[in-house]
Amino acid sequence: xxxxxxxxxxxxxxxxxxxxxxxxxxxxxxxxxxxxxxxxxxxxxxxxxxxxxxxxxxxxxxxxxxxxxxxxxxxxxxxxxxxxxxxxxxxxxxxxxxxxxxxxxxxxxxxxxxxxxxxxxxxxxxxxxxxxxxxxx
Ligand code: NI
Numbered sequence: 001x002x003x004x005x006x007x008x009x010x011x012x013x014x015x016x017x018x019x020x021x022x023x024x025x026x027x028x029x030x031x032x033x034x035x036x037x038x039x040x041x042x043x044x045x046x047x048x049x050x051x052x053x054x055x056x057x058x059x060x061x062x063x064x065x066x067x068x069x070x071x072x073x074x075x076x077x078x079x080x081x082x083x084x085x086x087x088x089x090x091x092x093x094x095x096x097x098x099x100x101x102x103x104x105x106x107x108x109x110x111x112x113x114x115x116x117x118x119x120x121x122x123x124x125x126x127x128x129x130x131x132x133x134x135x136x137x
Protein backbone atom coordinates (compact mmCIF):
# COMPACT_ATOMS: atom_id res chain seq x y z
CA UNK A 1 0.00 0.00 0.00
CA UNK A 2 1.42 3.36 -0.97
CA UNK A 3 1.12 6.07 1.62
CA UNK A 4 1.69 9.80 1.37
CA UNK A 5 2.07 10.96 4.96
CA UNK A 6 -0.52 10.33 7.63
CA UNK A 7 -3.40 12.30 9.08
CA UNK A 8 -3.93 12.37 12.82
CA UNK A 9 -7.49 11.96 13.99
CA UNK A 10 -9.20 11.77 17.35
CA UNK A 11 -12.19 9.50 17.85
CA UNK A 12 -14.51 8.75 20.77
CA UNK A 13 -14.94 5.07 21.59
CA UNK A 14 -16.84 3.33 24.42
CA UNK A 15 -14.23 1.81 26.81
CA UNK A 16 -15.61 -1.71 26.36
CA UNK A 17 -15.27 -1.54 22.58
CA UNK A 18 -11.74 -0.18 22.88
CA UNK A 19 -10.81 -2.99 25.26
CA UNK A 20 -12.12 -5.59 22.77
CA UNK A 21 -10.35 -3.82 19.91
CA UNK A 22 -7.02 -3.80 21.75
CA UNK A 23 -7.47 -7.47 22.67
CA UNK A 24 -8.18 -8.42 19.07
CA UNK A 25 -5.24 -6.32 17.80
CA UNK A 26 -2.89 -8.03 20.21
CA UNK A 27 -4.10 -11.51 19.27
CA UNK A 28 -3.56 -10.60 15.60
CA UNK A 29 -0.03 -9.44 16.35
CA UNK A 30 -0.42 -5.68 15.89
CA UNK A 31 2.11 -3.81 18.00
CA UNK A 32 0.54 -0.39 17.78
CA UNK A 33 -3.05 0.79 17.81
CA UNK A 34 -2.68 3.00 14.72
CA UNK A 35 -1.70 0.08 12.48
CA UNK A 36 -4.62 -1.98 13.76
CA UNK A 37 -7.04 0.93 13.29
CA UNK A 38 -5.78 1.41 9.71
CA UNK A 39 -6.39 -2.28 8.93
CA UNK A 40 -9.85 -2.09 10.48
CA UNK A 41 -10.70 1.04 8.47
CA UNK A 42 -9.48 -0.59 5.23
CA UNK A 43 -11.72 -3.62 5.89
CA UNK A 44 -14.63 -1.30 6.61
CA UNK A 45 -14.10 0.55 3.31
CA UNK A 46 -13.91 -2.72 1.34
CA UNK A 47 -16.97 -4.13 3.09
CA UNK A 48 -19.06 -1.02 2.60
CA UNK A 49 -18.15 -0.79 -1.08
CA UNK A 50 -19.22 -4.38 -1.48
CA UNK A 51 -22.47 -4.09 0.45
CA UNK A 52 -23.48 -0.94 -1.41
CA UNK A 53 -22.25 -1.97 -4.88
CA UNK A 54 -24.99 -2.54 -7.39
CA UNK A 55 -22.61 -2.22 -10.28
CA UNK A 56 -18.91 -2.74 -10.68
CA UNK A 57 -16.72 -5.77 -10.38
CA UNK A 58 -15.30 -7.69 -7.48
CA UNK A 59 -12.68 -10.29 -6.61
CA UNK A 60 -12.62 -12.64 -3.63
CA UNK A 61 -13.84 -16.02 -2.49
CA UNK A 62 -16.95 -17.77 -1.31
CA UNK A 63 -16.35 -20.06 1.66
CA UNK A 64 -18.94 -22.76 2.15
CA UNK A 65 -19.49 -25.18 5.00
CA UNK A 66 -21.94 -27.94 4.21
CA UNK A 67 -23.16 -31.27 5.40
CA UNK A 68 -21.67 -34.06 3.31
CA UNK A 69 -24.46 -36.39 4.49
CA UNK A 70 -27.31 -34.51 2.78
CA UNK A 71 -28.37 -36.35 -0.36
CA UNK A 72 -27.11 -34.91 -3.68
CA UNK A 73 -25.77 -31.74 -2.06
CA UNK A 74 -22.34 -32.00 -3.68
CA UNK A 75 -23.83 -32.49 -7.12
CA UNK A 76 -26.22 -29.58 -6.61
CA UNK A 77 -23.42 -27.25 -5.53
CA UNK A 78 -21.26 -28.28 -8.49
CA UNK A 79 -24.15 -27.76 -10.92
CA UNK A 80 -24.65 -24.23 -9.64
CA UNK A 81 -20.94 -23.43 -10.01
CA UNK A 82 -21.00 -24.72 -13.60
CA UNK A 83 -23.80 -22.30 -14.40
CA UNK A 84 -21.56 -19.45 -13.17
CA UNK A 85 -18.42 -20.43 -15.11
CA UNK A 86 -17.89 -16.82 -16.19
CA UNK A 87 -17.11 -15.76 -12.64
CA UNK A 88 -15.67 -18.97 -11.17
CA UNK A 89 -13.61 -21.71 -12.79
CA UNK A 90 -12.44 -23.86 -9.91
CA UNK A 91 -12.87 -24.66 -6.25
CA UNK A 92 -10.99 -26.28 -3.41
CA UNK A 93 -12.73 -29.02 -1.47
CA UNK A 94 -11.67 -30.04 2.02
CA UNK A 95 -13.19 -33.08 3.79
CA UNK A 96 -13.30 -31.72 7.34
CA UNK A 97 -14.66 -34.78 9.11
CA UNK A 98 -17.20 -37.60 8.62
CA UNK A 99 -20.01 -35.06 8.43
CA UNK A 100 -18.67 -31.75 7.13
CA UNK A 101 -17.09 -30.45 3.95
CA UNK A 102 -15.53 -27.06 3.36
CA UNK A 103 -15.42 -25.58 -0.11
CA UNK A 104 -13.54 -22.47 -1.19
CA UNK A 105 -14.72 -20.94 -4.45
CA UNK A 106 -12.63 -18.08 -5.89
CA UNK A 107 -14.77 -15.52 -7.69
CA UNK A 108 -14.06 -12.60 -10.01
CA UNK A 109 -16.52 -10.59 -12.05
CA UNK A 110 -19.63 -8.40 -11.86
CA UNK A 111 -20.66 -7.81 -8.23
CA UNK A 112 -24.30 -8.56 -8.97
CA UNK A 113 -23.40 -11.97 -10.43
CA UNK A 114 -21.19 -12.86 -7.46
CA UNK A 115 -24.00 -11.98 -5.04
CA UNK A 116 -26.40 -14.07 -7.12
CA UNK A 117 -24.06 -17.09 -7.02
CA UNK A 118 -23.58 -16.73 -3.24
CA UNK A 119 -27.32 -16.50 -2.75
CA UNK A 120 -27.97 -19.66 -4.76
CA UNK A 121 -25.32 -21.65 -2.92
CA UNK A 122 -26.45 -20.37 0.48
CA UNK A 123 -30.03 -21.52 0.04
CA UNK A 124 -29.19 -25.12 -0.95
CA UNK A 125 -30.22 -27.77 1.54
CA UNK A 126 -27.20 -29.01 3.46
CA UNK A 127 -25.34 -25.71 3.39
CA UNK A 128 -24.70 -24.68 7.01
CA UNK A 129 -22.73 -21.50 6.56
CA UNK A 130 -21.51 -19.29 3.73
CA UNK A 131 -19.11 -16.40 3.84
CA UNK A 132 -18.35 -14.05 1.01
CA UNK A 133 -14.89 -12.53 1.42
CA UNK A 134 -14.09 -9.75 -1.00
CA UNK A 135 -10.86 -7.79 -1.35
CA UNK A 136 -9.85 -4.55 -3.03
CA UNK A 137 -6.76 -5.10 -5.21
NI1 NI B 1 -15.88 -33.74 1.38
